[in-house]
Amino acid sequence: MKCKQSRALFEALMKGILSSESSAGLRRHLTACKKCDAEYRYFYLGRQILRKDAEEIEPSPFFYARLRARIAAQESEREQESLLPFWDAVRQFAPVTLIIIAFMLTLTIVSLRGQPPITAVEGLLDARYAMSEEGLIFSDELDRDHVLETVLSRGRNGNE
Structure with a gap:
């Protein structure tokens, strides 16, 4: 050997x-x-x-109770930590989302700045000229009955 x-x-x-x-x-x-x-x-x-x-060590009588309590506490911490990644992701994306919204809002405002504002009267006049092209009688005065009649006639023409 x-x-x-x-x-x-x-x-x-x-x-x-x-x-x-x-x-x-x-x-x-x-x-x-x-x-x-x-x-x-x-x-x-x-x-x-x-x-x-190497003598055998006898644990205290409360050792197992404390051990069970620690294990239960760790399990509850794990359950709470399982929700945290979702909130961490939300917190990470929130600033980026706000920046994108602010950028789009700025672009919208800048693009609308060059155009003249449309007033309510101009909108109605455009509607009246469009109505006159459809064969409606054009009048200089715009009244409630004429507007309602036009809306109803458009509704009928659109449904046909």
């Missing part, structure tokens, strides 16, 4: 899970090789010290 193989079997020998043939071969190697024998003794002593110092 080689030194590397014997070192790999130290723990198995201490646990007692090594086969009788392998155990006998390892013991023969340890008696023949002083270096491996010294390493095994250090390994054995280290394990004994660790076993002796």
